[in-house]
Amino acid sequence: MAPKDSDDIPRMHHPLEIPKLKCGAMEDSAPYPASPAHQASVGFPEELLPDWKERALAKMKDLAEKNRAFKVYLDACVKCGACTDKCHYFLGTGDPKNMPVARQDLLRSVYRRYFTFAGKYFPKLVGARDLTEEVLDEWYSYYHQCSQCRRCSVFCPYGIDTAEISMAAREIMDVVGKGQKYCNEIIGKVHVVGNNLGLQEKALRATLEDLEEEIEEDTGVSVRLPLDEKGADILLITPSADFFAEPHIEGLIGYAKVFHEAGVSWTISSHASEAANFGLFIGSYENMRKVSLRIRKAAQDLGVKRIIFGECGHAWRVAYSFLNTLAGPWDFLDPKYPVPQHILEFTWDQIQRGNLKLDKSQNDHIRLTYHDSCNVARASGMGDQPGGQFEIPRNVIRAVCNHFYDMDRDTIRESTFCCGGGGGLLTDELMDLRTKGAAPRMTALQQVTEEHGVTHMAAICAICKTQFSKVMPKFGYDMESIVSVHQLVSNAIVLTGQGGAEDEDGEEDAA
Amino acid sequence: MLGYIYAILFYAATAILVIGLASKIWIYARTPAPLKIPTTPAPKTRSGVVLRMFREVVFFESLYKSNKWIWLFGWMFHMGMWLVLIRHLRYFTQPVWGWVELAQPFGIYAAFAMLIGLGGLWARRVLVERIKYITNPSDHLMLALLMGIVLSGMMMRFVTRTDIVSVKVYMLGLMRFDVGYMPADPVLMLHLFLVATLMIVFPVSKLLHAPGVFFSPSRNQVDNPREKRHIAPWAAKLES
Ligand code: HEM
Ligand code: SF4
Ligand code: SF4
Numbered sequence: 001m002a003p004k005d006s007d008d009i010p011r012m013h014h015p016l017e018i019p020k021l022k023c024g025a026m027e028d029s030a031p032y033p034a035s036p037a038h039q040a041s042v043g044f045p046e047e048l049l050p051d052w053k054e055r056a057l058a059k060m061k062d063l064a065e066k067n068r069a070f071k072v073y074l075d076a077c078v079k080c081g082a083c084t085d086k087c088h089y090f091l092g093t094g095d096p097k098n099m100p101v102a103r104q105d106l107l108r109s110v111y112r113r114y115f116t117f118a119g120k121y122f123p124k125l126v127g128a129r130d131l132t133e134e135v136l137d138e139w140y141s142y143y144h145q146c147s148q149c150r151r152c153s154v155f156c157p158y159g160i161d162t163a164e165i166s167m168a169a170r171e172i173m174d175v176v177g178k179g180q181k182y183c184n185e186i187i188g189k190v191h192v193v194g195n196n197l198g199l200q201e202k203a204l205r206a207t208l209e210d211l212e213e214e215i216e217e218d219t220g221v222s223v224r225l226p227l228d229e230k231g232a233d234i235l236l237i238t239p240s241a242d243f244f245a246e247p248h249i250e251g252l253i254g255y256a257k258v259f260h261e262a263g264v265s266w267t268i269s270s271h272a273s274e275a276a277n278f279g280l281f282i283g284s285y286e287n288m289r290k291v292s293l294r295i296r297k298a299a300q301d302l303g304v305k306r307i308i309f310g311e312c313g314h315a316w317r318v319a320y321s322f323l324n325t326l327a328g329p330w331d332f333l334d335p336k337y338p339v340p341q342h343i344l345e346f347t348w349d350q351i352q353r354g355n356l357k358l359d360k361s362q363n364d365h366i367r368l369t370y371h372d373s374c375n376v377a378r379a380s381g382m383g384d385q386p387g388g389q390f391e392i393p394r395n396v397i398r399a400v401c402n403h404f405y406d407m408d409r410d411t412i413r414e415s416t417f418c419c420g421g422g423g424g425l426l427t428d429e430l431m432d433l434r435t436k437g438a439a440p441r442m443t444a445l446q447q448v449t450e451e452h453g454v455t456h457m458a459a460i461c462a463i464c465k466t467q468f469s470k471v472m473p474k475f476g477y478d479m480e481s482i483v484s485v486h487q488l489v490s491n492a493i494v495l496t497g498q499g500g501a502e503d504e505d506g507e508e509d510a511a
Numbered sequence: 512m513l514g515y516i517y518a519i520l521f522y523a524a525t526a527i528l529v530i531g532l533a534s535k536i537w538i539y540a541r542t543p544a545p546l547k548i549p550t551t552p553a554p555k556t557r558s559g560v561v562l563r564m565f566r567e568v569v570f571f572e573s574l575y576k577s578n579k580w581i582w583l584f585g586w587m588f589h590m591g592m593w594l595v596l597i598r599h600l601r602y603f604t605q606p607v608w609g610w611v612e613l614a615q616p617f618g619i620y621a622a623f624a625m626l627i628g629l630g631g632l633w634a635r636r637v638l639v640e641r642i643k644y645i646t647n648p649s650d651h652l653m654l655a656l657l658m659g660i661v662l663s664g665m666m667m668r669f670v671t672r673t674d675i676v677s678v679k680v681y682m683l684g685l686m687r688f689d690v691g692y693m694p695a696d697p698v699l700m701l702h703l704f705l706v707a708t709l710m711i712v713f714p715v716s717k718l719l720h721a722p723g724v725f726f727s728p729s730r731n732q733v734d735n736p737r738e739k740r741h742i743a744p745w746a747a748k749l750e751s
Contacts, residue, residue: 338738
């Protein structure tokens with residue numbers, strides 16, 4: 001194999017271009033393992049147990065009994081190959097084990113060996129193999145090259161979702177003591193402090209106060225970002241990146257302005273100051289539930305009537321699809337509103353009611369495209385129509401921005417390409433994988449830049465935003481080319497009592 | 512003698528197919544789906560899901576979006592197979608049902624559709640690098656088995672002259688547990704042997720995709736998680 005070079009950025013002529021197979025190209029890619037303390041903080045054994053193999057098989061059996069998806073997907077695949085060219089990591093790396101069916105087979109081969117008639121008696125025939133330490137290491141490598149984006153599931157005739165298999169594999173590895181540092185450390189922090197960053201209440205309060213000052217300086221209007229205010233109507237649950245990272249903060253300012261103009265009372269909670277729920281990535285129902293219950297407690301303690309989620313992809317999946325299951329029923333909230341709502345559902349509703357004064361020309365320096373985040377696109381919804389998760393963000397964008405161009409149809413909506421950093425892979429040691437995995441999306445972006453002069457891309461996911469601000473420079477864009485949708489809303493919104501927005505525009509950019 | 516050997520073979524194969532398949536379906540049905548995971552956009556109502564499933568099973572909708580070649584060959588093979596199966600009902604019914612009679616003329620073309628479909632799918636397994644990589648010996652064997660069934664069937668139809676009338680009498684007899692005379696025609700023996708083999712491997716092979724597709728949570732769930740609380744029995748226990 002050619003020597004590995006972390007800077008070799010795949011050059012694609014087309015976002016769907018299928019590479020030649022490069023066997024073993026990514027076999028050395030693996031994230032840092034969790035330390036004993038990180039493992040313990042999420043309730044898993046501290047290191048690889050002596051009887052790991054028996055435990056792994058017992059867990060596999062348990063999953064097959066508790067999770068229909070796992071059982072059916074392992075049985076039903078016919079190896080038709082329809083999914084083989086659908087994964088961005090395969091397209092970017094050429095490593096055949098990154099083809100979705102091949103990724104599933106890493107686990108299916110073991111499942112067959114121990115749990116199926118054919119695999120027990122004719123292992124060679126059906127590609128069944130024993131579970132060994134090498135197999136476990138291979139799992140660790142390749143199940144951390146899957147961002148659980150579900151693109152393969154869209155194209156499989158049976159909807160086989162490799163994300164489900166990767167989550168199961170990670171859970172099996174966790175229970176035998178082979179966890180991943182990035183996810184488990186973060187989940188541990190949420191259990192103790194309430195957010196991924198370990199940001200304490202005091203620091204959070206100071207940050208929000210700074211933002212209030214910043215908005216007042218910019219606009220001359222006092223807009224509040226309340227924390228722990230009992231009796232507020234709306235509890236905002238947003239990814240903690242919104243409190244400190246760019247361009248996420250601009251989005252948070254946008255939500256605050258929308259709430260302000262809508263005239264509703266709202267609050268952030270220091271107990272549940274995180275929308276993200278990495279329990280999803282490690283396939284742990286128990287961890288996902290424990291994190292979600294913080295939101296329930298915050299809603300009860302603060303006595304709110306509604307819950308609204310900020311811009312975050314996997315968080316919206318857990319919120320929209322799972323929150324009712326994990327932490328419901330929500331019968332103590334106002335039944336007039338879905339629980340939970342997405343901030344874009346709220347903003348779009350306000351725009352339709354004519355409650356927001358918008359000056360689109362404030363975004364005229366931007367020629368925009370929109371990246372559908374995978375978990376929003378393929379694992380959740382918005383509004384009351386199927387596909388609302390595609391229309392509502394675009395409706396809001398069109399309401400605040402004059403120059404909007406979609407990318408190639410095969411790379412957006414339900415066919416969207418992952419940013420390359422989802423699913424618990426947003427960690428520096430996986431930068432090579434992240435860059436290669438971003439290549440299909442970046443290639444589609446380059447196409448609209450050539451055709452329409454697109455300068456910026458908007459996203460509604462904290463992971464996408466962070467990932468893009470890191471990888472876009474490698475593909476010839478500025479870090480600032482990735483924007484929050486509510487950042488565009490924030491630019492365009494003219495607050496009641498705000499004068500001379502035009503004059504301040506230049507300063508705003510310079511600041 | 513031959514009649515008895517094939518009688519035993521078919522009774523055993525039928526028992527394995529029925530019991531094996533029923534137990535798999537029972538396991539799939541009993542295993543809970545703890546979370547709502549439809550691949551969205553997904554229908555918001557039960558009837559919408561029925562329609563989605565119908566399009567998947569009859570038109571292979573997702574496969575069509577995915578890969579036109581696999582779709583073409585796969586669809587030809589499966590639709591040919593259903594027609595051929597319907598045509599075969601005339602060996603098991605007396606008098607033959609009217610709608611089965613109607614399908615007769617198409618049955619002949621259906622065999623060619625199966626042949627081309629299987630040939631195309633097999634060629635992809637050998638020629639397309641990616642698909643070759645994911646292919647196990649069992650995948651080739653399955654195609655060989657089906658190809659064998661189709662070719663031996665076509666031999667009887669187009670080349671040799673098998674005594675179909677006696678075969679029908681034998682089959683109708685078997686259905687009344689009355690073992691009669693089976694013609695000792697080598698092509699017929701091969702055909703029936705391969706069919707019995709297919710029935711036996713069905714419940715322990717990838718042919719489980721046929722019942723499996725109906726139980727796939729990403730396709731059969733209604734997208735209404737905010738409206739209706741979904742909870743698995745084992746998960747509900749965590750709450751008490
Ligand atoms: C509900 C009924 C069924 C549905 C919806 C269905 C659907 C599919 C689809 C979408 C594929 C993938 C595309 C392809 O390779 O053709 C496939 C493959 C296959 N099906 Fe079915 N099928 C059904 C029943 C059956 C039955 C009853 C048999 C066998 C007797 C069968 C045999 C096969 C085989 C052997 C393959 C793999 C072909 C290959 O190796 O490339 N299917 N099926
Ligand atoms: S598309 Fe589905 S059935 Fe076909 S190989 Fe991939 S996972 Fe298996
Ligand atoms: S879920 Fe996404 S990342 Fe994982 S195998 Fe499928 S396409 Fe690739």
